[in-house]
Amino acid sequence: MAQAGASGRRGQSIDPHEAKEAVLGYCLKKGALAAGVADLDAINRIAPPGHRPADLMPRVKSVIALGVGGQTQGAWTVPAKAMAYFGSTETRAYTVAYGLSFFIENRFKARSIYCPPDLDNEEGPRVPLQSLKLHAELAGIGARSLAGDILLHPEFGYMYFASVFTELELPPDEPMQTNPCPAPSCVDLFRKQGQTPCMKFCPAQCLSGDIDEHGQQAAMHYEMSKCAELSEQYEALPRILSAAMAAEDAAAREDVLSDVDNSMFWYKMSVGSGGLLAQCFECMRVCPIATRSPLADPIRRAEAREAAANQDGTA
Amino acid sequence: MTFGLSKDQIGVTESQIDTFGELIFQLSHNVQDRRGDPVRRKDFTDYERQRAGFGMSDAEIAERIGLSKAQVTAIRNIVERRKVRTTTYYRLNELGGGKRFRADEFVAPEDRPAPSGKALALRTALQFDPDRTRHYVGQCWWGNDTLGGWLQRHAGERPDHEAVAWDGGTLSYAELEKQVATVAAGLRGLGIGSGDVVAVQLPNTADCLVAYLAIAAAGAVMTTIYMPYRTDEIRPLLAHSGARAFVCPPQLDDFSPPQAVLSLKDDLALLEHVITVGGAVDGCIAFDALKSPDGKRTTAVDPPVAADPFLLLYTSGTTASPKGVPLNYHTMLSNARLGAPEHGFTANDRLLSAAPFGHLFGLYSIHLALAVGATMVLLPAFSPPGLVQTLTALKPTGLFAAPAHIAACLGMGLLDDADLSSLKLAILSGAQVPPDLARAFDGMLPNGSVSQLWGMTELQAGTYTRPGDSLDVVAGSAGRASPGAEIRVVDENNTPLPAGEEGELQVRGVHLFSGYFDNPGANAAAFTDDGWFRTGDLAVVDGQGNMTLTGRSKDIINRGGVKFNPLDIERLLDQHPRVAQSAIVPVPDDVLGERACVFVVPGEGDPVTLEELCAYLLENGIAKTKLPERLEFIDAMPLTATRKIIKGRLKPSR
Numbered sequence: 001m002a003q004a005g006a007s008g009r010r011g012q013s014i015d016p017h018e019a020k021e022a023v024l025g026y027c028l029k030k031g032a033l034a035a036g037v038a039d040l041d042a043i044n045r046i047a048p049p050g051h052r053p054a055d056l057m058p059r060v061k062s063v064i065a066l067g068v069g070g071q072t073q074g075a076w077t078v079p080a081k082a083m084a085y086f087g088s089t090e091t092r093a094y095t096v097a098y099g100l101s102f103f104i105e106n107r108f109k110a111r112s113i114y115c116p117p118d119l120d121n122e123e124g125p126r127v128p129l130q131s132l133k134l135h136a137e138l139a140g141i142g143a144r145s146l147a148g149d150i151l152l153h154p155e156f157g158y159m160y161f162a163s164v165f166t167e168l169e170l171p172p173d174e175p176m177q178t179n180p181c182p183a184p185s186c187v188d189l190f191r192k193q194g195q196t197p198c199m200k201f202c203p204a205q206c207l208s209g210d211i212d213e214h215g216q217q218a219a220m221h222y223e224m225s226k227c228a229e230l231s232e233q234y235e236a237l238p239r240i241l242s243a244a245m246a247a248e249d250a251a252a253r254e255d256v257l258s259d260v261d262n263s264m265f266w267y268k269m270s271v272g273s274g275g276l277l278a279q280c281f282e283c284m285r286v287c288p289i290a291t292r293s294p295l296a297d298p299i300r301r302a303e304a305r306e307a308a309a310n311q312d313g314t315a
Numbered sequence: 316m317t318f319g320l321s322k323d324q325i326g327v328t329e330s331q332i333d334t335f336g337e338l339i340f341q342l343s344h345n346v347q348d349r350r351g352d353p354v355r356r357k358d359f360t361d362y363e364r365q366r367a368g369f370g371m372s373d374a375e376i377a378e379r380i381g382l383s384k385a386q387v388t389a390i391r392n393i394v395e396r397r398k399v400r401t402t403t404y405y406r407l408n409e410l411g412g413g414k415r416f417r418a419d420e421f422v423a424p425e426d427r428p429a430p431s432g433k434a435l436a437l438r439t440a441l442q443f444d445p446d447r448t449r450h451y452v453g454q455c456w457w458g459n460d461t462l463g464g465w466l467q468r469h470a471g472e473r474p475d476h477e478a479v480a481w482d483g484g485t486l487s488y489a490e491l492e493k494q495v496a497t498v499a500a501g502l503r504g505l506g507i508g509s510g511d512v513v514a515v516q517l518p519n520t521a522d523c524l525v526a527y528l529a530i531a532a533a534g535a536v537m538t539t540i541y542m543p544y545r546t547d548e549i550r551p552l553l554a555h556s557g558a559r560a561f562v563c564p565p566q567l568d569d570f571s572p573p574q575a576v577l578s579l580k581d582d583l584a585l586l587e588h589v590i591t592v593g594g595a596v597d598g599c600i601a602f603d604a605l606k607s608p609d610g611k612r613t614t615a616v617d618p619p620v621a622a623d624p625f626l627l628l629y630t631s632g633t634t635a636s637p638k639g640v641p642l643n644y645h646t647m648l649s650n651a652r653l654g655a656p657e658h659g660f661t662a663n664d665r666l667l668s669a670a671p672f673g674h675l676f677g678l679y680s681i682h683l684a685l686a687v688g689a690t691m692v693l694l695p696a697f698s699p700p701g702l703v704q705t706l707t708a709l710k711p712t713g714l715f716a717a718p719a720h721i722a723a724c725l726g727m728g729l730l731d732d733a734d735l736s737s738l739k740l741a742i743l744s745g746a747q748v749p750p751d752l753a754r755a756f757d758g759m760l761p762n763g764s765v766s767q768l769w770g771m772t773e774l775q776a777g778t779y780t781r782p783g784d785s786l787d788v789v790a791g792s793a794g795r796a797s798p799g800a801e802i803r804v805v806d807e808n809n810t811p812l813p814a815g816e817e818g819e820l821q822v823r824g825v826h827l828f829s830g831y832f833d834n835p836g837a838n839a840a841a842f843t844d845d846g847w848f849r850t851g852d853l854a855v856v857d858g859q860g861n862m863t864l865t866g867r868s869k870d871i872i873n874r875g876g877v878k879f880n881p882l883d884i885e886r887l888l889d890q891h892p893r894v895a896q897s898a899i900v901p902v903p904d905d906v907l908g909e910r911a912c913v914f915v916v917p918g919e920g921d922p923v924t925l926e927e928l929c930a931y932l933l934e935n936g937i938a939k940t941k942l943p944e945r946l947e948f949i950d951a952m953p954l955t956a957t958r959k960i961i962k963g964r965l966k967p968s969r
Contacts, residue, residue, distance in 0.1 A: 045359045048372055080411035122318070122388065123372040125344050125395060134354065143355050149347070175355040203406040203416040217352060224370070225345035225395065229403040236404075239396070261405050 014108055020170045026103050027066045030096045033156040035066040036139030036173040038163075043134060050123065051130060053165050057113050062170040064100065065132070065139035067151075067159030068093040090117070090160035097162035106302040110168035117162065126224060126232065136161040140173040145181035146209045147198040148222040154180040179217065187215045204230045236265050318385055325385040327393075335380065335387075336394040342379065343391055344370030345399075427617075433557035433585060434510025436833065437536060437624045440641045443829050444846050451649070456799040456825045459621045460648040462685060463532040466492050469688040473662070479521050480665065480709055481693035486521060488688070491528070494606060498529035501605030505588055507560055509534035509617060512627055514558040516540035516549070516572055518695040519672050522592045522602060524681065526562050527672065529605075534619045536641075538627040539673035542567065542696070546575045550582070555639055555833070556627050557585045562602065565594035573599045621645045627832060628675055628772045639832035640772045650775045650826035651682035653798035658740060658766070659782050660687050660713060665737075667692035667711035669702050669720045675772050676744050680715040682775075689713075703729045710737035712763075717745035719958060721756050736761050740782055744768035746959065747864055750790035757786055769793035769864060773848060774826045778802060778862045792861035800824025804856050809843060817880070819868045820854035821847040853880055870962060872899070872941075875907035879941045887935050888913065893923040896952055899943055900965045912967045913943035916952060 020037060027035035040063055044052050053060040068089070075083055094117065101112035120129045133151055136142045142151025142159065153159060154176070186196040190211050193200065199207040206226035210218040228235060240262050247253035256262065295301045322328075340346065348368035353361040362369075367379070373391060377384040405424070410416055430438070451457040466488070469476065474489035486494070507513060513530045515537055517523035530537045538556045540549055540563075553561065553576070563572035573589045573596045580586055592602040619625065621644040629637035660666065666689055668680035684691045692711045694701055697720055706714070721743065724730050738760050743753065748767045757765040767789055768779035780794030788794070796802045803811050804818040812818045823846050830838040841849055853866040866882035881899035888897035895918040901909035913928065925946040932942055945967055953964040 039357070042357050042359075046354060046362055048375055050372070050374065077413075078411060080407040083411060084407065123374065124370070124376075124388075125391065127344055127370075127372055137354055138357075144349065144352065149349065175357065179352055179355060200418075201415040203410065203421075204403065205418050218350065220347075220349040222347040222349075223345070224347055225340070225399045228345075229399055230406060235399070264404055 014110075014168070016169050016171050019108055019168060022107065023064060023100065023104060023168075023170065026100055027064075027096060030099055031092060032066040032068050032096050033159060034141040034153060035064065036136075036141045037170045038063040038065055038135045038138035039172040039174075042138050046134060047131060051120070051128070053115075053130065056115070056130060057111075057165040057167075059111070059167050060165040062166050062168055062172075063115075063135050063139070064097075064164040064166065064170070065136040065141055065161055066093060066096055066100070066164075067136060067141050067153065067156065067161045068096060069156065070158040070160055090162075093160040093162035097164045100164045101166070102298050104164070104166050104168055105299050108168050109299055109302075110166050111299075112164055112166035112168070115163035115165055126228060130163065132161045132163050135163045138172075138175055140176050143176050143179040143181065144217075144220070145179075145198070146186075146196055146207065146211075146217055146220050147181075148207060148224070148227060149220065152179075152181050154178075181217065182211055182215065184215070187211055202227075236262070237269065240265065318388070320385060322389060325383065325389055327386050327389045331382075331386070332390050332393055335382065336390055338380065339376055339387055339391045340394045340398065342367055342371050342376045343373070345391075345395065346370070428506070428508050430508070430510040431557075431559075431585075433512065434508075434536075437510055437512070437627065437641050440832050441622070441624055441643050441829050447823070447846060451645070451799065451825050454799070456649050456653065457621065457645045458649070460652055460686075461531070461619050461621055461623075461644050462528055462625065462648070462682075463495075463619060465648075465685045465688075466495060466528060466532075469662075469685070473688060476662065476688060477665075477690045479524060479691050479693060481521060481695070482705065482708065484521065491525070494525050495528040495532055497607070498525055498602075498605045499532035501607075502529060502533040502535065502560075505560065505600070507533055507535050507588075509619075510624065511535045511560075512538050512556045512558045513560045513562060514538045514540055514549075514553055514556060516542065516544065516561070516563045516567075516673070517592060518542060518564070519668060519677065519693050520592075520695050521693060523672055524691065524693070525606070526592070526602070527678075527681070531619060531625045534617060534623065536624050536627050538629070538639075539678075541673045542671060545570055546579070549575065550579055552629055552637070553579065553583050553586060555629075558583075559585055560588040560590055561586065562590045562592060565591050565596050571596075619644070621648070626675075626678070630772050638834055638837050640828050641832045642775075642828055646826050646828060647678075647682060647775055648686070649799060650797060651679065652686045653825070654776055654779075655683050655686045657779070657781055657798060658683065658713070658742070660684075660689055660740075662688040664689040664713050664739075665692050665709070665711045666690070666713040666715065667694060667705060667709070669694055669697050669714065669716040670745060671697075674745070675775055676715060676717075676768075676770060679770065679775050680713070683713075699724045699727050699729050703733050706738070707734050712737055712739045714738055714741040716741065716743055717958075718743050718748045718752055719746065722749075722752055725752070725755060730756070730759055733759075735759055735763075739763040740766055742766045742768050742779065744770055744779075744793075748790075748793075753790040754786060757789065765789055767793045769862065771850060773828045773850075774800075774822060774824075776826065777822055777850075780861070788859075788861055792857070792863040794862065795860040796822075796824070796862075797826060800826055802854075802856065802860075802862055803847065804854055814856055814858045817853055817855050817865050820850045820852045820862065820864070822850055823847050853882075867962075870900070872901045872911050873909050874904075874911065874940060877940050879938075881911065881941075884932060884937055884941060884943075887932060887937065888915070888928065891918070891923065891928070891931055893918045893920045894928075896960075898952060898960050898962055898965055900962050900967075902945060902967050910945065911941070911943040912945035912947060912965075914947045914949050914952070914965050916949055922948060 024035045040053060043063060053063055070089060098114040101114045104110055104112040115130050117132055118129055120127050133149065136151055137144060142153050145152045182196055190196050204226040206223040208221045212218040240256060244253050244256040247256055290296060295304060347370045350365060353365060373387045374384045377387045470488040470492035475487050477485050478488040478491040479486040513535050515526055517526065527537055538558060540552060561576045565573060573591050576589050577598050589599040590602050591599045595601045624641045624643050626642040628640045628642065630640060660683055666680045666684045668677045670677040672678055681691060692709045694705045702720060703724060740763055741756065741760065743765060753765050753767060764782055766780045768776055770776045776797050777800065778793045778796050780789045801823055803821050804816065805811050805821055806818050827848055851868050852864050853868050854862050854864050856862045866880040871878050871880055885897050885899055888894050895916040898914045899911050902912045904910045929942045947967055953961040955961055
C-alpha cells in the first residue's frame with residue numbers, strides 16, 4: 001500500500017489515493033478501458049529474477065497496468081488474413097502508457113517509465129523483458145484464460161495491455177474476484193466435445209485443458225511453439241533464407257524466396273522496418289544535447305512552465 | 316553461435332542435444348501448463364509448485380538440470396529450429412468471415428499428395444492456343460464450370476428437385492450431391508486424387524452417374540470402357556490411360572470384368588483398385604462401401620477447376636487403334652452450357668439417354684442436364700422394349716439416341732402406339748441419320764420434333780439442328796455449328812470451299828480438345844497450322860451453315876485420278892435384297908493406283924455376284940468409273956463398340 005504523505009521527487013506532499021485517482025483518470029481519459037495498480041510484492045514473488053520491475057527501474061515503487069480495447073466489433077467479422085493487419089492496436093496502449101509516464105513526471109515529479117513490451121531474447125523463447133500480463137492480472141484488469149493465458153476482462157473482453165513503472169507510491173489493487181473464463185457456453189461445448197471453442201478452432205491446435213465440476217479452469221495447456229509457427233512470423237525470416245540457401249538450384253531458390261506466403265514476410269519486414277529496426281537509442285543516451293539540454297527533461301520542462309506561470313501571476 | 320560463442324566453445328555436442336533437447340524444449344516457454352488460477356489467487360506456494368509448468372527462462376532451466384545457461388540457450392535454439400516450422404501463415408488464408416479452422420478437415424500442404432507422373436502428363440497434354448483461350452475467356456464461353464460446382468449449385472438452390480429418375484427410384488439433387496460427396500471422399504481415401512485416371516465399365520445406372528460425378532469431385536479423370544469390351548480390348552486401354560482404379564459390375568453375361576482385370580494387375584503397374592458395383596468380389600472394393608453413410612464427408616483439398624482434365628476418352632477407331640482424348644471442363648461444359656438453350660432445355664426438362672454413358676454422346680446428356688439442373692432419366696441398357704417402356708413410364712422431355720435405336724423400335728412396331736407426348740426434342744446422333752427415319756420419327760412426336768446432331772469424341776457436340784428448323788433441314792443435315800464453334804469445308808490443299816461443295820470438314824472452337832494423349836504422330840496430322848481440327852469426315856455445308864456428312868476422307872477411292880466417295884454406293888448396296896451389309900474399300904492396283912473392292916455380308920437368297928451388283932448400281936445411276944471391281948464375302952463386318960465398320964480391317968484375299 002502506498003503511504004499517505006508520500007512525496008514526489010521534488011518533495012511535494014502527494015496523497016497516494018488522490019494520485020492514483022489522477023493516474024487512473026488520465027488513463028481512462030486517454031482511451032484506456034481499464035487501469036489499475038499491481039501489487040509490487042506479488043510481482044516480485046512470481047516474476048523470475050531479471051524480470052522484476054526493479055531489474056528495469058531500480059527505485060520503482062508502483063506498477064500501473066492499463067488496457068485498451070482489442071478490436072472493434074467489425075474487425076471480428078473480417079477474414080483472418082485481413083485481421084492480421086489490425087495487430088498494431090497494442091500500440092494505442094503503449095501510447096497511453098507513454099503519455100502516462102510523462103503525465104506522472106509532469107504532475108507528480110516522480111520518475112516514470114513506459115515499460116518496454118519487447119522480448120528478452122537471451123532469456124528464452126519469447127520471454128518478455130517484463131510480463132505485462134502479470135502486471136495486468138495483479139492490477140485486477142484481466143484474468144488468465146484457457147486460451148494460452150490471454151487475459152480476459154468480464155466487461156471489456158480482450159484488451160491490449162501496457163505498463164508504467166513509477167517511483168510514485170500508489171496503493172495497489174487486487175486481482176479480479178472471479179475469472180470470466182470459461183464462459184458457460186464454452187463449458188457446455190467442453191462437456192460435449194472435450195474442447196472449448198478456443199481449443200477447437202485454433203489453427204495451430206496449440207491449446208488443450210480441463211474444466212472442473214464447477215465450471216472453473218482446472219488445467220490449461222498451451223504449446224507456444226505451435227502458436228509461434230503461426231503468429232511469431234519474424235522467426236520465419238532466417239528459415240526462409242536458410243531454405244533458399246539449401247535449394248537445389250536457382251529456380252528452386254527463387255521459388256523459396258518468392259513463395260506467396262514468404263513474400264508476406266518480406267512485405268511485413270519492409271513495412272515494419274521503420275518502427276521495428278534501428279531502435280537502439282544508445283547514441284542519444286550519451287548525447288548531452290539530447291538528454292541535458294535545458295528543456296530536454298520533461299520534469300524540467302514542467303517546472304519551467306510552472307515557473308513562467310507563477311511569474312506571470314505575480315506580475 | 317550463442318552469445319558470440321560457438322558450440323565447441325560452450326561444450327554443446329550432438330549427444331547433449333539428443334539427451335537434453337526435448338527436456339529443455341518442454342521446460343521452456345515453448346510448452347506451458349497451468350493448473351487452476353494461482354496467479355489471480357496470489358497463491359505463491361501453488362505458483363512455485365507449478366513454476367516449471369508455466370515455462371522457465373534459460374537461466375532457470377540451466378539451474379534446474381545442471382547445464383550452463385549458454386548451453387541451454389544453444390540447445391533450445393537448435394531444437395526449436397528443428398521442431399518448429401514457421402511458414403504456417405497460410406492456415407489463416409481461408410479463415411474468418413464466419414469460417415473457422417477445422418482440424419478434422421485440414422490437410423497440411425506437406426501432406427497433400429502430388430499428382431502422379433501420369434496425371435501431370437495428362438495436364439501437360441492440355442495445351443491450348445493462348446490467343447484462342449483469351450478469346451474464349453473474353454467471350455465468357457470459358458469460365459469456371461465444373462461438374463461438382465454445378466451439382467453443388469443445384470443441390471443448394473433446389474435441393475428437392477429430382478435429379479435422377481429410373482425404373483424403381485429417384486434421387487433429389489441434395490441426395491445426389493450427398494452420395495457424390497461421400498463416394499468422392501471414399502475415392503480420396505483410396506488415394507485417388509487430382510488427375511488420377513479411373514476406368515469405368517458400367518451401364519447407365521444411378522451408380523454409374525454417382526461414380527462419374529464422384530470421380531470428377533475427387534479431381535480424378537474418368538475413362539470409359541465400352542460395355543461389350545472384354546479382356547483384350549480392356550487391357551490396352553487400362554495400360555495407356557494409366558488407370559489407378561477400375562469400376563465395374565461383378566458380372567457381364569459370361570464375362571467377369573473384376574476377375575479379368577485382377578488377372579491383369581501384374582501387367583498394369585499403376586492399377587491399384589478394382590471396385591465392384593452391385594455385388595462383392597474377392598480382392599475388390601465394394602462400391603456400396605464407398606457409398607456408406609458412415610463414410611466421412613470431406614471437402615476436396617483442391618477442388619477441381621475448369622482447366623482440369625476430367626475425362627480421358629478413346630476414339631472408336633474406325634481407321635486405326637483407339638486414340639486417347641483428354642478433355643477438360645472448359646471444353647466440355649462450355650459446349651453443354653452454351654448448347655442447353657440452343658436445344659431449349661431448362662431445369663424443368665427430363666433427359667433420357669439411350670446412348671451408353673461410355674460414349675460422349677451419352678455423357679453429353681448428363682452435361683446438359685447438369686448445366687440447367689434438369690432431371691436425368693436413366694435406361695440402364697438399351698433394348699427396344701426397354702426404351703419404349705421408359706419413354707412411356709418416366710415421361711422424358713428430351714431423348715438422346717442413335718438412329719439404330721429408333722430404327723430398331725420402328726422395325727418392331729413398338730412406337731406405333733407408344734405415348735410419346737412428353738417428348739419435346741429427340742436428338743439423334745452417333746451415325747448418319749437416314750432422312751426417312753428422321754421424318755418418320757418426327758411424325759410420331761405429337762408435341763416435339765427430331766434434331767440431328769454430329770459430334771466426335773474430340774469435341775462432343777459439333778453441329779446440330781435447332782428446334783424450329785424445317786424437317787428438310789433436320790432430315791437432310793446435322794445442322795449448324797454449336798455456339799462458340801466454327802466449321803469449314805476444305806479441299807485437299809486446305810483451301811476453304813464455297814457452300815455446297817464437298818470437302819474435308821474442319822472444326823475449331825470452345826469445345827475442341829487440344830490433342831491426343833501421348834500420341835505425337837496423331838497430333839501432327841490432326842491439326843492445321845492455324846488450329847483447325849481435321850475431322851477426317853467429308854461434308855457439305857449449305858448457304859445457311861447446315862452441315863451434311865458425306866463420308867470419311869480416308870474412305871475416298873482414287874481410281875486413276877478419279878476420286879470418289881463410296882458412301883452413296885454403299886447405301887444403295889445395303890438396299891439390295893441379297894445384301895445385308897456392305898463396305899467398299901480401296902485395294903492397291905499397279906495400273907490405276909487403286910480400285911474399289913466391295914465387302915458384302917450376304918442377305919437373303921443366293922449369294923449375289925459382282926456383275927449383278929454392278930448392273931444394279933448402273934440401273935440406279937452410279938457412274939461406271941465408280942463401280943466396284945472386286946467382291947469379297949464376309950460373315951460379319953468388324954465393328955467398333957459404337958457399331959461403326961472398321962474398314963481398316965477389311966483386307967481382300969489375294
